[in-house]
Amino acid sequence: MARYTSGMATGKRIVLAAFGSLGDLHPYIAVARELKRRGHRPLIATFDDYRAAVEAGGVEFTAMRPSMSGFGDFSSVMERLVDPWRGPERLVGMFMSHVRESYEDLSHAAAGADLLVTHPIAFAGPALAQKQGLRWASTVLSPLSLFSAIDPPLFPAAGWLRHVRKLGVAPYRMVLRIPRFVMRRWERPLYRLRAELGLPTPGPIAQMEGQYSPRLNLALFSRLLAAPQPDWPANTMVCGFPRYDGPPPDECMQRELDRFLAPGEPPIVFALGSSAVMVAGDFWRHAIETARRLSRRAILITGRPPEESGALPPSIKAFQYLPYSAVFPRASAIVHPGGIGTLAQALAAGRPQLVVPVAFDQPDNAQRAVRLGVARSVPFRKAAAGTMASELEKLLAAPGYAARAAATGERIGAEDAAGAACGALERLLG
Secondary structure, eight states, rough: OOOOTTTTTSSOOEEEEEOOHHHHHHHHHHHHHHHTTTTTTEEEOGGEEEHHHEEEEEEEEESSSSSSGOOHHHHHHHHHHHHHTTTTHHHHHOOOOHHHHHHHHHHHHHTOEEEEOOOOOOOOHHHHHHHHTEEEEEEEEEGGGGOSSSSOOTTTTTTTHHHHHTEEEEEEEHHHHHHHHHHHTTTTHHHHHHHTTTOOOHHHHHTTGGGGGGSSSSEEETTTTOOOOTSSOEEEEEEEOOOOSSSSOOOOHHEEEOOTTTSSSOEEEEEEEGGGGGOTHHHHHHHHHHHHTTOOOOEEEEEEEGGOOOOOOOTTTEOOOOOOHHHHOOOEEEEEEHHHHHHHHHHHOOEEEEHHHHHHHHHHHHHHHHHTTTEEEEGGGGGGHHHHHHHHHHHHOOHHHHHHHHHHHHHHHHHOOOHHHHHHHHHHHH
């Protein structure tokens, strides 16, 4: 891996360390592109599997272990991770078991860097910043990661916490102390690494307060989704959604899309993001039946070759991939699981949504979209044809959803989120 010396150019060397799905990665590419436009030298350290995605965005890349391919068949991995009870432990375990390798790779990538920026599950980042005295900014991608007791998120495995919150903030905070003991157990590999590095051990809980930089924590989502709260981490700045979803469609794909869209009413677009698509099950069959029951045109973005969708009626078109920014604004409604990257594109598109959350932050994001008045929601496990058809019928029949969605889209479109994030990073650099 290359080592870089600060001061070789007028711009600053800024390393962004990120893991997660493509929906996690894309905001960092958006910020890195803006940093580069401003004359800095950003570098994204992430899964080696994402090299092409990062370099297609015109951003310098370096691999940071673990590798996604090293986890085995990703569909099987996702099946284990979306379990509401054991999924979080499995996810943390996957990265904690490789935290030493992550630290080694990131220390090489950050040699001579002026600033380190970390994703919530880049667990090695805060330890590296502390050990090497690096300037450090943290980020969160969704409101759930801020663990507010004033604006409590919806945790997939602990919906009952909402009832505790009705008793007041203090009882809610008291109950939230219980998971801390469990999280400590999950983080033992990190504590061993910290001890070897001569850092205070065990240190703050990496999944909670340990993920936040005391100097700057960037909230990479819109204030429309969550307003700042007094109990958020110190120095948190809400930037908006830094949106990027890859290169535009190639000429052939664009022609195919335009040819389908031209002759009829805007279709319902069904999309499962880059992680839920791995556990789709019968979803696409239900999507096809939903469109048939509603007598509506539909586009399916399935993540697999179109021929695998089987014979489709002329009113339904399957694509393996489409940039969401190219198709969401042309939809009558968008059906998606509520991952933060997909939700950002759907909100910006200004179209009403049916959110079918699977796991992670998706149930909380779905609840917030419903609260905005732009969406309806049904859990993924209940997203059968009859249920989706009923929810979409209500969504499309009430003009208020479309009006609120359009107004929200205008406000999201006016955000300069990448610019705000980069401005904050530049101020941190002095």
